[in-house]
Amino acid sequence: LLIGMEEIEEAKQRARNRVAEWLTGPEDLQKVEQLRKTISIKKSAVDAQLKTLVQSQMQAVMEGIEYMNQSSERAGDIKKSFMSIEDMCIESQTLIKHYELAKQINA
16 A cells, blocks of 8 residues: 555644643653653564564465466466377377268267
């Protein structure tokens, strides 16, 4: 997901509003250091969750790519098998005497 400028501005405004709620008067300035620590801890937790989610998604993508590669290889093998069968059918027609006559009789 790409984040646009509008979303960034909205996030900044929400952050400003939140800080304004926490710091309503001059006496609240004493809380700033504690708020920084609290926010830093929460940010670290969110960063860890995000990292875990991204790793999980990347693993799923890598597995999907691997399955696609395997499927592509199998499809190629099947195509080769069909070509081999077709070649054998053509070859067998030349080995059978009176093939055209037998083909007409069986039709």
